[in-house]
Amino acid sequence: MINVYDKYKPLRNALRTLEIESVLQLVRRKHGEVDSSGRAAIQDRWGSAIGIVFNWELHLLAREAMLHAGRDPWLRRADRGDLIPLVNHIRRITEEISKRAIDSGERAMKSLHTLMHQQARWQNPRDWDRLYRAHRVYGSQLVRDMFEAIVGTSLPSMITMAFATAGQAARVGVVDAAADYSGVGVTQDERDAYFAMVGASYSEAREALSAAQRYDEGWSHTWNYLEAKPLVCLWDDRPKQFLCPIPELVLRRVTEGLFYDLAKSGAKYGNAYGLAFQDYVGDVLTVQFKRSSQKVMAEEEYRVKRDRKDGVDWIVSDATGHLMIECKTRRMRLDAKITPDSEHLTETLSDLADSIVQHY
Incomplete structure (x- = not known):
C-alpha cells in the first residue's frame, strides 16, 4: 500500500485559498463544454485552446473542492485562470500513484481495470438511453408500487423534476427547492421527496466525502458522494437553495442511481426487479x-x-x-x-x- 499524501497536499493547499461556490461554478461551466468523447478544451483569455480537461478530472475537482475550498467571503474567488493549475495538481497525484504502484508490465495491465471503471462510464453521454431503460424497468407493473413507496414520488414526476433541475443547474448552477412545480404535474410532497433524494447540506456532503477519502492508489477511484447527492446547499441562510456543480449527475441519479435506493431499502424487490429487467431485454430483442x-x-x-x-x-x-x-x-x-x-x-x-x- 502506497501513500501519496505528500503529492496531495499542494492540491489541498491551493483549494484552501479559494471560495467554494466560485470553484464549483467554474467546474459547472467547464463541464457544460464537455463533448461526447468526455473532454473539453481549456482556453486562454483570448479564446485560444491551451489544453484539455477530462470529464472525470472535473468530477475529482468538484469532490476535492467540497472537501477543502472554504465558505468565508474573504477568500479569493476562482476564475478560469485557476483551472489549469488545479487540474495539473490532480494529474501530478495520479502520475505519482502510477510511478509508485506500477512496477511491472503485469501490474500495468491490471491497472487498466480501475481506469476503465473510472473513465468509460463518463464517455457515454446518451442520457436518453438510460432514461428510457429506467422508465421501462421502474415503470413496470412488477416494481412500480414498490418504487413509489420507497422513493416517495411517481416515476414520471421524478423524471420531470430531474429534467427541470438539471436544466436549471446547467443554466445558472443554483436550483430552488421551494419552487412550485404543480404546473408540470408535480405535487409539493413529490417535490420535497425528490429534493430529499438528490440534495444534501454542505456539512452532510463534506462528512461523507471525508469518510471515503484515501491517499493511496485508490485516491482517484473512490466513490464520489456527489453521485448520490448531486445538489448541495452551501448557504446556512438559504436552506432551500442548492448548487449543482455537475448537472449530468442529476440525470444519472434518477437512472443508474435508482438501483441502489431499492437495494438499500430492505424491501424484497430483487425478484420483481429482475423480472422487469428481463422483460425489458425481451422488448429490445423483439x-x-x-x-x-x-x-x-x-x-x-x-x-x-x-x-x-x-x-x-x-x-x-x-x-x-x-x-x-x-x-x-x-x-x-x-x-x-x-x-x-x-x-x-x-x-x-x-x-x-x-x-x-x-x-x-
Missing part, C-alpha cells in the same frame, strides 16, 4: 430481431424427472444458430472496481462465472 427468418423465444420451464427448472431467459434463433441470453442485474462492488487484484474482484468474477455456467 425490436432488433424482426425478420421472418429470426425467432425470439421467451423463457420456458421444463422438468428433469420431478424437478422443475427454468430455461434460458431468451433465445434468439435463425438458420445460422441460436443465441442464448441470461439476464442478470448484479452490480460489481466498489471495492472490486478500485483495486486491480483484490479478493473482492475475485469474488465478483467468480459470482459472474457461476451465472454464466448455470445452464450447462
